[in-house]
Amino acid sequence: MNFKKSFLISLLSLNGLIAGCGGSSGPEAPQNPIVLTSQNALPIADASVAYADVSTTLVGAEANIPNAKKALDTVVNIAFDKNRLIPSVVQGITTSLPCGTDGNSGSTDFTGDTTLTTSTGTITFNNCIEFGITMNGSFTISSEWNDATTYYSDSGVGSLSMSIDGLSFTMGIDYSETGYTNTGEFTSEIAFSISSPQFPGFMVATTQPLTGFYQDIDAGELTVSGGSNTSLKIIFTGTNIADVYLDDNGDGFYNHEGTIFRTPL
Numbered sequence: 001m002n003f004k005k006s007f008l009i010s011l012l013s014l015n016g017l018i019a020g021c022g023g024s025s026g027p028e029a030p031q032n033p034i035v036l037t038s039q040n041a042l043p044i045a046d047a048s049v050a051y052a053d054v055s056t057t058l059v060g061a062e063a064n065i066p067n068a069k070k071a072l073d074t075v076v077n078i079a080f081d082k083n084r085l086i087p088s089v090v091q092g093i094t095t096s097l098p099c100g101t102d103g104n105s106g107s108t109d110f111t112g113d114t115t116l117t118t119s120t121g122t123i124t125f126n127n128c129i130e131f132g133i134t135m136n137g138s139f140t141i142s143s144e145w146n147d148a149t150t151y152y153s154d155s156g157v158g159s160l161s162m163s164i165d166g167l168s169f170t171m172g173i174d175y176s177e178t179g180y181t182n183t184g185e186f187t188s189e190i191a192f193s194i195s196s197p198q199f200p201g202f203m204v205a206t207t208q209p210l211t212g213f214y215q216d217i218d219a220g221e222l223t224v225s226g227g228s229n230t231s232l233k234i235i236f237t238g239t240n241i242a243d244v245y246l247d248d249n250g251d252g253f254y255n256h257e258g259t260i261f262r263t264p265l
Contacts, residue, residue: 025138026157027172027193030201033227034065036246041257045234045244048204048224049217049262065199066164071171072192074133078108079123079141080154105129118144125160134163139173150182169196184214190222202226207233216240217262234260 036044043065050069078099094111106128112121120142125135137160145152155176162171172193179186191205203225210220218239224232229250236242240262245254 025140025159025172026174027191027203027205028159028195029203029225030193030195032195032197032200033225034200034202035228036202036224036226036230036232037248038246038257041232041244041246042260044202044224044226045232045242045260048222049234049242049260064165064167066162066167066169066194068171068192068194068202068204070131071133071162071164072173072175072190074130075125075135075139075158075160075171075173076154076156076175076177078125078128078130079139079156080143080152099125099128099130106134112141117146123158132164136161145181150180151178152181153178167196167198169194169198169201171195185211186213187211200227210236212239217242232257 034040034044047065047068050067094109096107096109099106099108107126108128109124109126110121111124112119114121122138122140124138128135137158139156139158139160141154141156143152143154153176157174159170159172162169170193172195174191175188176190177186177188188210189206190210191203193201193203195201205223205225206220207223208219208221210217210222212218212220216239217236220236222232222234224234226232229247231247231250233245233247233254234242235245242260242262244257244260246257247254
């Protein structure tokens, strides 16, 4: 099955997709982008949307690459964990909090302003180890929430050095999400890049917002950009089900490569 999109997403155009979250410290085109093919299309798609319990993905002859979605989810969960914020009105604060379930796996420093319903500032990761991922770097956030309605709005941008299972890489992130904690409903837009001297990198961005409930994605579309003008479209057609399409030469025609399923935790 072939279809032609009326637009093409280039590597450089991904850097400003999320309104209000842009910045040079976010996603950047990798120096060694992976050439997307029929052989690696589905594994790369899996690495872009998989649940956070998977650390690495085997991509044919490319060997292992990190699960980019796991890395993204880990940063976001730490950055927007309301339980880690100071529950009072504080301006210009700097506070350090431990990472890891044992409380002894590095730390994060938060510098910024907090109120009972907002938080803005920068989180610095200092050898922070969470779920097997070691993180260093900074992530600038803006967050607001309403305890009465449970509505929240989070956005963040940054660049972190990471390692998973012996794989070291740099990840640029541009992220925004709104939703309601009482129902689990969310709408998110993301752009992230993976770059490493150990393996070819790639970039991912939403071309249609991801929507769903709790950890389940019901609808939305992502574009994965690789080398030699290759790209993937990941289109969600149902809860945790997505069709994957490949453009292997940059001509705008996408061929259906298969379907991926996000297995619930």
